[in-house]
Amino acid sequence: MTVLALEDVTVGYDTPVLRGIDLAVEEGEIVGVVGKNGVGKTTLLKTAMGLLEPTEGTVTYDGRDVTDDPPDVRAREGIGYIPQGRDIFPGLTVEQNLQMGEHVGGDSDVTRYEEVYDLFPVLEERADQDGGTLSGGQQQMLAIGRALVGDPDLLLLDEPSEGVQPSIVDRISEDIRAINDELRTTVLFVEQNLGVIRTMADRCYAIDRGEIADELTGPELTDEDAIAQYLAV
Amino acid sequence: MSNGLKQQAFQVRYGLGAVVAVVASLAVGVLVDPNLTFRVSYAVSFVVLAAVGLAIIFGIMGVINLAHGEFILLGAYATTLSAVKGGLPLPLAMGVGALVTALFGLTVERVVISGFVPNWIGRRTVGRDLITPFYDRLADSMVATFGLSLIMTQGARIVFGNSIEQIGVPFGSTAGYPDYRIALVGVAAGVLALVYVLFTQTTFGTRVRATMQDEETAKALGVDTERVYMVTFAIGSGLAGFTGALFAPLLSMQPTLGDQFLVEAFVAVVVGGASVVVGTSLSGLLLGPVDALFSDQFGEFAGRIALLFAAMLALRFLPGGITGVVDRVRDRIEEGS
Numbered sequence: 001m002t003v004l005a006l007e008d009v010t011v012g013y014d015t016p017v018l019r020g021i022d023l024a025v026e027e028g029e030i031v032g033v034v035g036k037n038g039v040g041k042t043t044l045l046k047t048a049m050g051l052l053e054p055t056e057g058t059v060t061y062d063g064r065d066v067t068d069d070p071p072d073v074r075a076r077e078g079i080g081y082i083p084q085g086r087d088i089f090p091g092l093t094v095e096q097n098l099q100m101g102e103h104v105g106g107d108s109d110v111t112r113y114e115e116v117y118d119l120f121p122v123l124e125e126r127a128d129q130d131g132g133t134l135s136g137g138q139q140q141m142l143a144i145g146r147a148l149v150g151d152p153d154l155l156l157l158d159e160p161s162e163g164v165q166p167s168i169v170d171r172i173s174e175d176i177r178a179i180n181d182e183l184r185t186t187v188l189f190v191e192q193n194l195g196v197i198r199t200m201a202d203r204c205y206a207i208d209r210g211e212i213a214d215e216l217t218g219p220e221l222t223d224e225d226a227i228a229q230y231l232a233v
Numbered sequence: 234m235s236n237g238l239k240q241q242a243f244q245v246r247y248g249l250g251a252v253v254a255v256v257a258s259l260a261v262g263v264l265v266d267p268n269l270t271f272r273v274s275y276a277v278s279f280v281v282l283a284a285v286g287l288a289i290i291f292g293i294m295g296v297i298n299l300a301h302g303e304f305i306l307l308g309a310y311a312t313t314l315s316a317v318k319g320g321l322p323l324p325l326a327m328g329v330g331a332l333v334t335a336l337f338g339l340t341v342e343r344v345v346i347s348g349f350v351p352n353w354i355g356r357r358t359v360g361r362d363l364i365t366p367f368y369d370r371l372a373d374s375m376v377a378t379f380g381l382s383l384i385m386t387q388g389a390r391i392v393f394g395n396s397i398e399q400i401g402v403p404f405g406s407t408a409g410y411p412d413y414r415i416a417l418v419g420v421a422a423g424v425l426a427l428v429y430v431l432f433t434q435t436t437f438g439t440r441v442r443a444t445m446q447d448e449e450t451a452k453a454l455g456v457d458t459e460r461v462y463m464v465t466f467a468i469g470s471g472l473a474g475f476t477g478a479l480f481a482p483l484l485s486m487q488p489t490l491g492d493q494f495l496v497e498a499f500v501a502v503v504v505g506g507a508s509v510v511v512g513t514s515l516s517g518l519l520l521g522p523v524d525a526l527f528s529d530q531f532g533e534f535a536g537r538i539a540l541l542f543a544a545m546l547a548l549r550f551l552p553g554g555i556t557g558v559v560d561r562v563r564d565r566i567e568e569g570s
Contacts, residue, residue, distance in 0.1 A: 051449055081454070083449075089442070091442060100454050100456070146454070
């Protein structure tokens with residue numbers, strides 16, 4: 001079943017950031033979107049989340065047209081969003097940050113604190129500490145944990161490797177795979193780190209200059225050159 | 234000890250320390266010169282009660298409500314009218330005053346501050362939004378709410394005339410000082426405590442602070458940020474109305490009664506800085522005594538001048554407001570331990 005679909009989506013008025021994007025994510029998949037800086041990867045995720053409105057085209061989630069739904073409605077219907085960088089709430093404690101994720105998937109009353117603390121024990125150790133005092137990697141774990149607590153059906157993940165040291169990057173990619181395996185959470189992520197794309201993605205779209213340039217599956221994902229051409233500066 | 238526990242221990246230790254220090258100096262003051270102590274404490278609670286609603290709306294929404302004084306006027310008038318004309322007992326009339334102002338604030342938020350109503354109309358008639366929300370637009374929000382304050386003052390004059398009948402001051406007096414004013418000191422402390430609990434110890438408070446720190450992420454996590462702003466503005470307005478209700482027996486009921494509150498509230502918020510409870514209570518403790526002592530010695534006008542002068546000095550030496558200093562001291566102590 002298709003969880004998320006963007007059909008002929010254009011974003012931005014005079015000079016569109018994205019043009020005629022067609023993209024579909026099937027249940028249980030991990031789908032990557034690769035592309036250089038500034039090609040519109042973050043714009044794509046924000047459009048899927050409802051933080052940006054497309055000027056043309058439709059966004060469907062779980063078979064329903066959500067193009068006009070604001071982000072808070074989409075979150076409560078089960079989309080978890082993990083913003084780029086360190087967009088945790090710096091002045092709230094780790095525990096309060098996680099509590100903020102409870103509204104995600106608001107229709108189901110399931111919370112997944114145990115799973116989150118199992119995946120990231122450091123969050124339990126530092127539960128009373130302000131989010132802003134965590135290291136970059138820990139903040140990334142907190143952002144992922146926060147989106148998971150409400151048991152989302154779909155995770156939107158914006159450049160999990162950005163600003164995080166390499167050893168932690170590997171761990172985070174493995175964690176996302178584990179989340180997908182164990183909790184059956186569908187994942188759509190954007191990334192420009194080759195290693196992350198190859199560890200995580202089942203399938204991958206390449207964006208170039210605001211349009212989908214290619215779709216890479218199976219063997220193409222292990223072919224470094226095939227992906228690298230969309231990342232080279 | 235983990236950093237989190239240290240942080241909490243810090244808050245508890247110094248928060249309690251401050252409360253103990255204030256209570257102790259009150260006790261000593263009452264023994265030495267009760268009348269002066271009451272006057273100074275009353276001046277502090279005046280600043281705190283005048284500022285708290287403004288501070289919440291400013292701190293959380295980035296909106297400076299220059300109609301704040303008129304919100305207090307509305308609370309005072311609603312209280313007085315429901316007590317004098319409606320025959321309600323005073324505590325109930327005060328509840329009416331706060332509630333009426335909260336509902337009025339809710340309407341103002343929907344119609345002016347968020348632009349929800351005009352934009353709803355705009356989308357159905359000309360097909361686009363008519364105004365941009367005033368959140369985090371300090372200067373613009375000041376102009377809009379200044380207009381509102383003029384409308385409210387003149388509106389009150391047109392509807393009720395130049396003054397209305399006043400409620401008598403309840404209770405007797407102690408050491409030549411009215412008990413009602415002494416009671417207000419306790420009420421001010423109670424209001425601060427309630428605001429503190431609401432914004433730091435409840436789920437609603439966590440949502441509000443999340444919205445304040447990063448609106449987009451809060452939205453993406455399912456928080457209806459529009460509703461957070463709406464409710465916050467209503468709470469700030471309701472507190473302004475409650476302030477008006479509390480001071481209704483002490484003031485002559487004129488359409489301009491809000492002016493005296495706005496100046497003190499504005500100065501207290503600017504001097505206090507970003508944190509609602511810490512900033513408001515500390516700037517009350519600084520500005521209240523200055524105002525009281527100078528008014529005592531040289532008259533009310535001199536008190537007002539001294540207040541503004543103290544604010545200028547405070548901002549010259551503490552540009553981040555008192556909150557900025559508290560944060561710096563806390564960081565230093567944490568590093569030291």
